[in-house]
Amino acid sequence: MAHAPTLPYWKGFDVGIEMQRCVDCAQAVFPPRSMCPHCHSDAFAPATASRGVIEETTxxxxxxxxxxxxIRTDLGPIVVAEIVGEGGAPGTEITLVSTNKRQTGGLIAVVPQPSIKE
Known part of the structure; x- marks a missing residue:
């Protein structure tokens, strides 16, 4: 369940995946956090991952x-997603979408939105 401090990252979720990019070390972070796991900074800027490469499937x-x-996103973090469409093999490039965009067609990775607790 998403909590109020991370709410802005989940509300715009239908176009790619909203992540955080650390202002100090430039590493992308997902899921959203209050402190960078790489350099321990608390300064973040929004970033959107829209593509990725399938690493493993089950x-x-x-x-x-x-x-x-x-799915290793174009910003670096790995997410687990449902793969919809034909040809979802490791090494395949894929578009990242949220659950309300399943009707887009083609090969997509559906990353579900969490329930939001305000």
Whole structure:
């Protein structure tokens, strides 16, 4: 569940994935935090990851089966997402979207929005 300090990062979630970029060391951080895990700074600027590369996949069996993947985003952090569309193999470049954009077509990685607690 997302909390009030991270709320701005989840509200604009439908176009890529909103992340934080540390102002001091320039490393991207996801999920949002109050302190950079790389340099311990508390100064962040917003950044959006819109593409990624599939690193690993796993298939959840059932009806219907669901393909999940570890996606290294274009900003660096890895996210776990549902892969929708044909051709979701490791090494494939993929577009990152939130759950309300599934109808875009093509190969996409759906990163779910967390429930928001204000």
């Amino acid at each position: 298939l959840q069996t059932g009806s219907p089966p669901i393909l999940f993947g570890s």
